[in-house]
Amino acid sequence: MQSKEINLGDIFSLETNKGTACFQCVEIPFDVKNEVELIKVFYKLFDQKLFDLDAVTQNDFFFTRFPLKAALRRKFVKKIGNMTLPEDFASPSFFRTENPFGKGWHIVNSKTLFRETVTELTEDQKKLSPWGIMNDTLIIERLEAGWRLENWK
Numbered sequence: 001m002q003s004k005e006i007n008l009g010d011i012f013s014l015e016t017n018k019g020t021a022c023f024q025c026v027e028i029p030f031d032v033k034n035e036v037e038l039i040k041v042f043y044k045l046f047d048q049k050l051f052d053l054d055a056v057t058q059n060d061f062f063f064t065r066f067p068l069k070a071a072l073r074r075k076f077v078k079k080i081g082n083m084t085l086p087e088d089f090a091s092p093s094f095f096r097t098e099n100p101f102g103k104g105w106h107i108v109n110s111k112t113l114f115r116e117t118v119t120e121l122t123e124d125q126k127k128l129s130p131w132g133i134m135n136d137t138l139i140i141e142r143l144e145a146g147w148r149l150e151n152w153k
Helices: 053-057 068-073 136-144
Strands: 010-016 019-027 037-042 061-066 078-082 094-098 105-109 115-118
Touching: 010 053, 010 136, 019 136, 037 068, 061 136
Parallel strands: none
Antiparallel strands: 010 019, 010 078, 019 037, 037 061, 094 105, 105 115
16 A cells, blocks of 8 residues: 655556656645645656656656645545655745736746746746646646647747
8 A cells, every 4th residue: 555645756556548757846835724735857768667766757747746646545546656855855936827817928936926927938938947837637748748848828
């Protein structure tokens, strides 16, 4: 039986129709009751059930908020290991989301919640992860469709 406890660096698997997705827990909320974990989702889908964690974590990735504790409790995800985060790791401060009020994008500072509207993304802004929370279904849909940050329009 797998532990329900979540630690920084824990790596989890999520089954898709095209293979097994993997992600790593990189931030656990301690003070905010309504906050959820920040995870690093790796784009590559794997065929096998036993993983070389070094191979998993060398892949391209994006960050998203994800209700990890609930997903683990409901057995939507499975803990497969742990890799210590680098000492210099810092959670990203900036994310992006489509502008719901018109054309362009909002660049969101996750620390201050300040939003800047831009009509065209710079190359650096194209690398920003999505602002908000994804559930397992959305992560699966995006990975199966080959979705990537740099192609998100």
